[in-house]
Amino acid sequence: MTPAETTAVLVVGAGPVGLTLALELDRHGVDTVLVERNATSTRHPKMDITNGRSMELYRRLGVADELRKVAIPDGTRTRVTWATNAVGWELARFEYPSVAEQFRLIRERNDGTLPLEPGMRVSQVILEPALREQLETRANAHVHYGWALDDFTEDADGVTAHLISGEAGQSHTVRAQYLVGCDGAGSRTRQQLGIGLDEIDLRGRLVRELGLGRIVKSSIRAYRANGQRPMDGRFYLVHFTTTDTEIRTRFGTVWHLQSPEGWTVISQNDRDTFTMHAPLGIGTDAEKIDPREFVFERLGRRFDIEILVANAWTPRLTVADSFGRGRVWLAGDAVHQVTPTGGYGMNTGVGDAVGLGWVLAAQLQGWGAPGLLTAYAQERRTVALRNRTAAARHTAVRVAIMTNDWTAMHSERWFGEHTRRELGREISDLGNLENEALGIELDYRYDDSPIVCRDPEGHAPPQRMDDYVPSTWPGARPPSVYLGDDRAIFDLFGRGFTLLRFADRDISGLVDAAVRRGVPLDVVDIRDDHAHALYERDLVLIRPDQHVAWRGNAAPTDPLAIVDHIRGAHT
Missing domain, CATH: 3.50.50.60 (FAD/NAD(P)-binding domain)
Known part of the structure; x- marks a missing residue:
């Protein structure tokens, strides 16, 4: 420099x-x-x-x-498996399509409910x-x-x-x-x-508002009943490689291998590199932990391992x-x-x-x-x-699973099988929303933004964590759809603002207002009935970050006011 x-x-x-x-x-x-x-x-x-x-x-x-x-690789399916340990019994699994399969589904469905x-x-x-x-x-x-x-x-x-x-x-x-x-x-x-x-304190007032307080207290009781130290909020991370085939293949190709004891092993490349996160008990001195033994104890047996990184860390919600x-x-x-x-x-x-x-x-x-x-x-x-x-909600689900009396799940006797069956049923019932919350990923909206123009007609669609309803409500990410000529509509959005025109409307006033203020604006004409229906209006103005700034069925009566609004001059 x-x-x-x-x-x-x-x-x-x-x-x-x-x-x-x-x-x-x-x-x-x-x-x-x-x-x-x-x-x-x-x-x-x-x-x-x-x-x-x-x-x-x-x-x-x-x-x-x-x-x-x-x-x-895009042909690899994704699997999340709950098990007693890496060489024990499977309790529940959640399986998801590969990237290649998802690309095909996106094309086939083409209804705006999926990402591009x-x-x-x-x-x-x-x-x-x-x-x-x-x-x-x-x-x-x-x-x-x-x-x-x-x-x-x-x-x-x-x-x-x-x-x-x-x-x-x-x-x-x-x-x-x-x-x-x-x-x-x-x-x-x-x-x-x-x-x-x-910051949300998992033992404080905000947690009670989220409904997690009872679960945290139950987890402390469960850990004590299982002869373990209650968690103190810290986790221990071990990033490692291994050539061991059984560790890698016991439950097939698994992305997340998780246990009711609280630990998770993440496959980083579906071959030889993994990361374990496991809770630490109250009073545990992280500096004295042998990371190799830490992994062996939780996964169920010793195996060839090379430690890349190991340290304690504390998750936060701030x-x-x-x-x-x-x-x-x-x-x-x-x-x-x-x-x-x-x-x-x-x-x-x-x-x-x-x-x-x-x-x-x-x-x-x-x-x-x-x-x-x-x-x-x-x-x-x-x-x-x-x-x-x-x-926080997803964390609460994991903690809820950990509140069970899971000690017997390692037993080969009848009560071990019974415990495993009950644990598996509860895990399946709680689900795996943490990897399925499409509403969180796609449906974040800027409803109250000072640079988004309100729509006087209609009502904002409801927002859900577990589902995404495509919409061009101002502030929303618009629906992703392929047009009849096989172009992805998102690929038509420019570097600046993009005005999508789905019907013959005079937009000269809006274009002139953008020119007067120096606002970069591309006009894209689209004549596609399916996309028009999904986009809900004849005119939809898209911001540079792919969120809806304004929409209407006719050009605004005061286009300069709209342009000043979306460029932050009226806030």
């Missing part, structure tokens, strides 16, 4: 969210410097599923196909380098590893950030018009802004009080942390990155008003709170 440099946007943190934000900014032609305090991409397997909505956004960025090349892209199984250890490789081909992005944010000063025109290199002991200054902290749960950016965190202000903004784990159940951490962050990226580009290009940034903070915080509630 040079002794000092200038850029439009400085992004701190090169995890998946920071990398995605840099790709989004590059898409809009915005010069970006991305810095990461670590010398390399992460070695820590923090996530293992990129959901369908995130893959739609990666398709929009032109990288979805490249990312799939490093993921689990299926989800993708890939470890963050693999995803980060793949995203970095894509970013390094972009002309507007500059990535520097081994540099951490020390502090920053803000003024009316921008931010001066002071960076330090731990290994070389060097310092560096970057002058940027905007600074974005994607620097994780311990975000130095957030701390310097003085922004606090709203959302920041604010997502930024002025010239400094935040995204990803810097503003929300959730339990792994549901996979909402990184995926929520991908939505943040796209939502913030186009807003920053609008500021820098001169057509966006400050209200866009206010809207970003409001919109994404609402999504973070909703996803936190969903993650």
Whole structure:
């Protein structure tokens, strides 16, 4: 790095969210410097599923196909299995179609109820380098590893950030018009802004509001009855490889192998790399744990193993009080942390990155008003709170399973078979919504956003966690559908706003208003009865992040007011 440099946007943190934000900014032609305090991409397997909505956004960025090349092969089905241990008895299973099968189903159904892209199984250890490789081909992005944010000063025109290199002991200054902290749960950016965190305490008032208090108390009693130390909220992670075939094939190709004892083993590549997460009991000294023995004890026997990473960690359910202000903004784990159940951490962050990226580009290009940034903070915080509630719900289901008296499940006698049968029935009845909550993934809406135009007709469709009802209600992600000529409608959306015209309507006033304000607008004419019905109106205006900004059956009577509204000038 040079002794000092200038850029439009400085992004701190090169995890998946920071990398995605840099790709989004590059898409809009915005010069970006991305810095990461670590010398390399992460070695820590923090996530293992990129959901369908995130893959739609990666398709929009032109990288979805490249990312799939490093993921689990598209012909592999996904199975979640509950078992006594890795060499014992199966209790219940949930099986899902492969990516290839999902692509076929999306085409066949074509009713807007499914995403354009299926989800993708890939470890963050693999995803980060793949995203970095894509970013390094972009002309507007500059990535520097081994540099951490020390502090920053803000003024009316921008931010001066002071960076330090731990290994070389060097310092560096970057002058940027905007600074974005994607620097994780311990975000130095957030701390310097003085922004606090709203956290759900699993033993506190908010948990009682979610109905989890009884379950937590029951789990403590169950653990004591089973001769185990009650959980203290911590988990122990062991990331390992093995050549053992029985561990890998006892229940077939399994993505998540889970036990009522509370542990989960995640297959990272369906071959030889796994991650175990298991609860720790009160008073357990994590520093004294032998990770090999820790794995052997839970999986049921000893086997060949190489430990890659092992450490204790504490799941959290937090959302920041604010997502930024002025010239400094935040995204990803810097503003929300959730339990792994549901996979909402990184995926929520991908939505943040796209939502913030186009807003920053609008500021820098001169057509966006400050209200866009206010809207970003409001919109994404609402999504973070909703996803936190969903993650807490999924955690409650797992804890409910752990409240059973599961000691007898390891017995070969009649009462062992009886226990296993009862456990399996309860697990099946509780279901596996944490991997099936399509409503959470696709149906997040910005109903109350200050830059979304209200529809005076009709009513907002209900939102459900377990289902997605396609709609173009303002603020929603619109339905994904293939047109009669085999084009995906999402692929017709431009970099700026896109006005979809399904019938002959005079839109010259709206086009002229966009030109007057410098707002980028593409008009796409579609004559397709099926898509028209799904999109519910003759005219639907799509934002750069693929959410509905306005809709109607005729051009607005005051088009300039609509354009000012969607660009944040009337907030």
